[in-house]
Amino acid sequence: MKKLLLVAICILSMLCTACGSTTDEKEVADNTKTETLKIGLMPDIDSIPFIIAQEKGYFKEEGVDVELQYFKSAMDRDSALQSGNLDGGVSDMLAAGFxxxxxxxxKITSSTNGNYCLIAGTGxxxxxxxxMKGQNISVSKNTIIEFVLDEMLAQNxxxxxxxxxxxxPQIPTRLEMLQNGKLDGAVLPEPMGSIAVKNGSYLVNSSEAMKINPGVMVFTNDSVENKKEVIKAMYRAYDKAIEYLNSTPQEEYMDLVIETAGLPPATKDALVMPKYMKAALPEKSDWDKSINWLNKKELVTEKYNYEDIVSDILTK
Structure with missing residues (x-):
């Protein structure tokens, strides 16, 4: 009888251990399961760090799964964001205000390094x-592109x-028409501005020269609240990509970027990459200029404060 009791105890102990092991393994699997962030990108230099972070595996290193989606117009990107198909995207302060x-x-979560150029067309x-007084200058209406042009007009x-x-609205179409002599001028983001100059157009002015930077990264408020740690992990990977870009000759990665983002092949020879800055909050003065422009054009009636639109997710 004692032997039978001992055997029963041993069997019960083994079953408990097995159950405990299964439970522990499930908990570990749940804790290491990656969450997905869907991010919208535009054909500009602001998007390149995300492409590098994806291709170099930096997102995976930080335990976050990032799905990159590419758009040719700000309108399409914003529609995807508002329909719930994106968590966030490379955007600008005007789009955030709208x-x-x-x-x-x-919520604006960081500034980006984009540059927007006024280009005089071929010929x-x-x-x-x-x-250029009296000439046809192409923009996308009520966007960062038009904002930059209006700032240039005011300065002159x-x-x-x-x-x-x-x-x-579509950037590639704007570039093509400019180069075909169908426009006197256009405002283009990089690298499209550099491509136009490489092909015989002339750089008249740029947002970089004007020292304004309305380009930002935005996330839905729902994502900021419910995916805070995932977004912070994404930014750690983003900063790794910045380090790579600032320390690596661009010929080593430009073919990859062109293929992935669908940029024109001419980007490789035309674009001089900027010195990227790691993720940081935007300047308050840039937001003030943006919201003032929206208010002046009566596109937005409320005068939102910096604190109303900017998240401090990077500093907490």
Whole structure:
């Protein structure tokens, strides 16, 4: 009887150990399971760090699964964000202001390194904005592109009435028409601006030269609240990509970037990469300029404060 009791105890002990082991393994699996962030990118230099972080495996190193989606126009990107198909995206302060005014709560989480260029088209002899008076300059309406052009006009004591704004939302189409002589000028993000210059156009001015930086990264408020640690992990991977970009000759990765982002092949020879900055909160002055522009054009009625739109997720 004692032997039978001893055997029963041993069997019970083994079963308990097995159950405990299974439970522990399940807990470990749950804890290491990656969460997905869906991020929208545009064909510009702001998107390159995300491409590098993906291709170099930095996202995986930080335990986050990032799905990158590519868009040719800001309108398409914003539609995807507001329909719930994206957690966040490479964007700008104007788009963030529009979203908030429309009842869709987004948060700016960091600034980006984009540059927006006013280019005089092929065959255009204008070397300054003043010389482009009365000419057709293409923009995407009510976007960062138009904002940059208006800032340039103001600096030159000019108004919208001094030029003819031609609305072409899709960036590749704008570039093609500029190079084909169908436009006098256009505002383009990098690398499209450099490509146009490489192909015979002229750089008139840029947001970098004006020392304004309205380019930002945005996330939905829901993602900021419910995926905070995942977003912070994404930014750790992003900063690794910045270190790589700033220390690696661009010819070593440009083919990859062109293929992945669908950039024109001419990008490889035309673009000089910027010195990227690691993720950081945007300047308050840049937000003030952006919201003032939206208010002045009566596109947004509320004067949202910096604290209303910017998340401190990077500092907490």
């Amino acid at each position: 979203a908030k005014a429309g009842g869709f709560d987004v 255009n002899t204008a070397k300054s904005l003043a010389e 004591n000019m108004t919208e009435a001094d030029i003819n704004k031609t609305v072409i």
